[in-house]
Amino acid sequence: xxxxxxxxxxxxxxxxxxxxxxxxxxxxxxxxxxxxxxxxxxxxxxxxxxxxxxxxxxxxxxxxxxxxxxxxxxxxxxxxxxxxxxxxxxxxxxxxxxxxxxxxxxxxxxxxxxxxxxxxxxxxxxxxxxxxxxxxxxxxxxxxxxxxxxxxxxxx
Amino acid sequence: xxxxxxxxxxxxxxxxxxxxxxxxxxxxxxxxxxxxxxxxxxxxxxxxxxxxxxxxxxxxxxxxxxxxxxxxxxxxxxxxxxxxxxxxxxxxxxxxxxxxxxxxxxxxxxxxxxxxxxxxxxxxxxxxxxxxxxxxxxxxxxxxxxxxxxxxxxxx
DNA sequence: GTGTGGAAATTGAGCGCTCAACCACCTAGG
DNA sequence: CCTAGGTGGTTGAGCGCTCAATTTCCACAC
Numbered sequence: 217x218x219x220x221x222x223x224x225x226x227x228x229x230x231x232x233x234x235x236x237x238x239x240x241x242x243x244x245x246x247x248x249x250x251x252x253x254x255x256x257x258x259x260x261x262x263x264x265x266x267x268x269x270x271x272x273x274x275x276x277x278x279x280x281x282x283x284x285x286x287x288x289x290x291x292x293x294x295x296x297x298x299x300x301x302x303x304x305x306x307x308x309x310x311x312x313x314x315x316x317x318x319x320x321x322x323x324x325x326x327x328x329x330x331x332x333x334x335x336x337x338x339x340x341x342x343x344x345x346x347x348x349x350x351x352x353x354x355x356x357x358x359x360x361x362x363x364x365x366x367x368x369x370x371x372x
Numbered sequence: 373x374x375x376x377x378x379x380x381x382x383x384x385x386x387x388x389x390x391x392x393x394x395x396x397x398x399x400x401x402x403x404x405x406x407x408x409x410x411x412x413x414x415x416x417x418x419x420x421x422x423x424x425x426x427x428x429x430x431x432x433x434x435x436x437x438x439x440x441x442x443x444x445x446x447x448x449x450x451x452x453x454x455x456x457x458x459x460x461x462x463x464x465x466x467x468x469x470x471x472x473x474x475x476x477x478x479x480x481x482x483x484x485x486x487x488x489x490x491x492x493x494x495x496x497x498x499x500x501x502x503x504x505x506x507x508x509x510x511x512x513x514x515x516x517x518x519x520x521x522x523x524x525x526x527x528x
Numbered sequence: 529g530t531g532t533g534g535a536a537a538t539t540g541a542g543c544g545c546t547c548a549a550c551c552a553c554c555t556a557g558g
Numbered sequence: 559c560c561t562a563g564g565t566g567g568t569t570g571a572g573c574g575c576t577c578a579a580t581t582t583c584c585a586c587a588c
Contacts, residue, residue, distance in 0.1 A: 218485075218489055218490065219489070219493050220489055221489060221492070221493075221497075224509075225497060225505070227509060228497075228505055228506075228508055228509035228512075229492055229496065229497075231508075231509050231512035231513050231516065232496070232508055232509070232512045234512070234516055235512035235513070235515040235516045236392045236396070236512075237438060238438065238516065238519055239515055239519070240392070242519065242520075245576095248576090254543090254544070256544080256545090273566085274566070274567060274568095275565090275566060275567080278567095282393060282394065284545085284546075284547095285566075285567060285568085286545080286546070286547080286548095286567085286569085287544080287545060287546080288567090289567065289568050289569080290545075290568090290569090291544080291545095293568090294543090294544085306566095309553080309554075309565095309566080310552080310553060310554085311551095311552060311553045311554070311565075311566045311567065312553095312566065312567080313566080313568095330374040333374055333375070333376055333377060334374065334375065336377070336385055337375050337377075339515070339518065339519075340385065340388070341381060341384075341385075342518065343514050343515050344511060344515070348507070348510070348511045348514065349381070349384055350384075351504070351507040351508075351511060352384055352387075352388055352507075352511055353380075353383060353384035353387050353388070354504070355500060355504045355507060355508055356384070356388045356391035356392075357391070358499050358500055358504065359391040359394075359395055359495070359496065359499055359500070360387065360390055360391045360394065361499070362494075362495065362498065362499030363394055363395070363398065363495075364398075401546095404546090410573090410574070412574080412575090429536085430536070430537060430538095431535085431536060431537080434537095440576075440577095441536075441538085442537085442538080442539085442575080442577080442578095443574080443575060443576080445538050446538090446539090446574070446575075447574080447575095449538090450573090462536095465535095465536080465583080465584075466582080466583060466584085467535070467536045467537070467581095467582060467583045467584070468536065468537080468583095469536080469537065469538095
């Protein structure tokens with residue numbers, strides 16, 4: 217009863233799997249080399265920097281950075297050691313914690329961003345035609361919508 | 373001088389990033405739940421099963437499963453503990469090691485495959501039109517060809 | 529032979545992630 | 559009140575991966 221993949225589908229799946237894996241590996245390596253920061257941490261700094269106060273409740277930050285709460289806790293602990301994020305207790309909910317981007321954190325992000333964007337351009341956009349870029353966007357959104365809990369779409 | 377992403381490009385990049393990450397996370401979770409095996413291990417078993425002798429030199433296996441040698445060493449060590457793979461010394465090169473899929477390993481793979489394929493279908497193919505599937509294949513191959521060392525394309 | 533440079537594979541430390549357990553606190557029902 | 563269940567967040571163990579050695583062996587030069 218298994219709906220096996222035919223030859224064409226196998227090629228599609230394999231190509232997608234390899235391309236994604238290798239592209240993200242490259243980006244991760246670039247970022248690690250240039251900034252000593254894994255992409256997940258970069259993501260966190262980006263999310264914080266996008267808010268007016270450069271601060272977010274842990275749970276909100278977890279949602280926006282597509283991270284589990286556990287992962288975020290560990291990550292923010294590391295980022296705090298580096299001095300890039302500070303934890304503050306939340307006034308209206310004593311269980312809550314607020315993660316705030318420090319000036320050093322913002323500076324680290326500002327230094328990392330151009331290098332990372334250049335990587336993304338080289339690995340993802342330059343190899344694709346304008347039409348393929350459109351296709352990639354539409355198709356990715358279709359994949360997102362099919363997930364159990366389709367997340368809201370936004371930007372980097 | 374940074375070639376920043378415009379709004380459209382940011383949406384594309386974000387969608388691709390999220391979709392890939394979330395889809396692969398789902399697949400990983402499905403596989404882990406159904407078989408107790410991470411996808412990287414599944415990949416190794418698949419590669420071995422595809423050869424006539426169900427055996428490969430470590431380096432060849434590393435190439436085909438897009439793994440570093442170090443990662444493969446660790447992984448095969450684990451798979452050997454599970455009794456799914458056996459290491460043999462290589463007759464014509466005393467440095468070499470041959471990884472051979474055991475009958476238990478083949479059985480584990482045979483049990484895992486239908487579940488995994490169903491996951492892939494649900495998460496990747498079902499949400500896409502036939503046209504989008506074609507686009508995904510072509511576009512993924514374009515990304516692969518743009519990588520430093522474009523790997524040969526094949527199937528799952 | 530005897531080195532010498534490189535390839536095959538392994539190892540161990542360090543790190544990030546997952547999963548399950550846990551603590552602190554909020555909130556609704558009685 | 560107060561207590562039962564749920565939410566916010568953290569913690570620790572276990573695991574897989576990376577990176578930089580390290581070891582063993584091949585292959586080629588002299």
